[in-house]
Amino acid sequence: MTSHDSSAALSRRSLLAVGGIATVGLATTALSAAPAWASAAGPLGTRSGRSSERMARRLGELERDASVTIGVTAVTHGDRRAFRYRGDTRFPMCSLFKVLAAAALVQSRGYDEAYWSTPIPFTDADLVVDSNVLDKLDPQQATPGLLADAALRYSDNTAGNLMLRELGGPAAITAFATSLGATRTRLDRWEPDLNAAVPGDERDTTTPDDIATMYSALLLDDAAGVLTSARLREWMLRNTTSGARMRAGLTPPYELADKTGGGEFGVVNDAGVLWRPGRPPMTLAILTRTDRPDAVRNNEVVAEATRIVVG
Template identity: 55%
Template sequence: MTPRDATAPLVSRRSVLALLAAAGLTAACSPQDTDPVVAATASGSAPTAARPDLDEALRDLERSRALTVGVSVRGGGRADYGYRAGERFPMCSLFKPLAVGALLADRAYDDAYWAREIAFGPEDVVENSPVTSATTTWRMTPTQLADAALRFSDNTAGNLLLREIGGPTAVTSFAASLGARATRLDRIEPQLNEATPGDDRDTSTPDDVARIYGALLLERRAGALTAARLGDWMLRSTTSGKRFRAGLDGTYELADKTGAGGYGVVNDAGVLWRPAVEPTTLVVMTRTDSPSATWDDEAVAAITRLVVAS
């Protein structure tokens, strides 16, 4: 925990409750409950806006829902914002756009490769694989595997794509090439979702994920075709209906990737577009210390509403 800056302006409980009301939550804490947590940002990241009202609202949400939350917001025509944005959180399936991005960066223009079928067998199928487990041919193209991994978060597809790029360490290297040096992938599905507190394996930071997704989708750091193909798949994600999409109205288009794992971890990260407004990169990551914690999708939706309302 980092002590609150004594020079920071005091925030009224009324302003905090107003933000929580906009998010559809009521904080379950008393006025004297003032756990001193401040926003954290990764070393070398862009300057962030001071938003004590949003900081306080997120602290209250953490207490009321027994979660630790990390948030990074970039773009949208405003200064960047971070809350625990430099702290480590389990990535879970947030690695999948990196795996696909690394493959596209190398072979985006190789049409023959993307149409060539890859063989796999029943021994390759792991839990949470709704697309690959339904196969009758045991053969899929890289295009089909990327679609399954990004739109349906299919874990077997994620593993097969990792095999194509050389394993988890290739994701770590690709992230570092985009300036995200706190991001590491060490294992494959489903082990990478263990999310054991204090274990740095398979973790990233909200700032790193925002940096990666922004680099791939907006800055086109891996090429224009990579950005276009990733965007196509991620704009049509089927897994964020109870998370980011539940916190947004119909004026937004969203290209995102969700993740979930042990200890109640739920994540969502992506890029938001509205007409005539600079795109916003938003990352929400959570963790707990309880092995029996359940997935709190509504917390992610509520944080999304808080960010939009602020």
């Protein structure tokens, strides 16, 4: 496993409201004695420092059993609690960027009805791998709304690239992330190159803390506007790609607005906001990676990490 990055504070107001976020499991073999939950009381029961350390130990065991590196940040809103396991460690972002692209597009053009009703043309040269929605379109054109729907619900890579093109390129995602308080998130390339996930390459990376910061801000705090929050929820609540990942680790009834991502070196990600009856929303970011170019994507790692943290 690679060395861990230095600690960084969560900076968006939804996470600042959590108060002092203690760190657990910054190294698998050296767990912090401080509790990861900043408060013991709340709808998840009595999460003592001991139970937090137990979660961290189980994540460490999962890492060893599956030969992966796992990063988790979970924030329970409204009761001042957060849990972090390698929360400030860099991981490949992969398709998690598509939420930011859609959000930035709605924030900038959301009330321009003519823009959202006008199809954007593309050609065969624009089509890239894993574009199961756009590669079936004839004629080759899609409204911005269809691009966002394809990118967020089906993780269509061509749709992601076309949204990037509308925004001016990958640098726009980095700037948007910074505006949300996520200072360790950067997008440098287009699909599918951004999924290369080469260990040590900081291009196209983020942290679990940053993803939790941004998804909380966008889906719960209306940080990019009420319309942006509403549209993101509409798309992400109907995501079709996480059935074997985060959703596989949850017990109904629940509603989940999430986005998955995957790349080379066995990268498997899932992140979103979880709603359950009688409980405040939880923002959960689970990112994984390996150092092996021949590693296969292990969806069950994300599902089991979800059971450990949410269960």
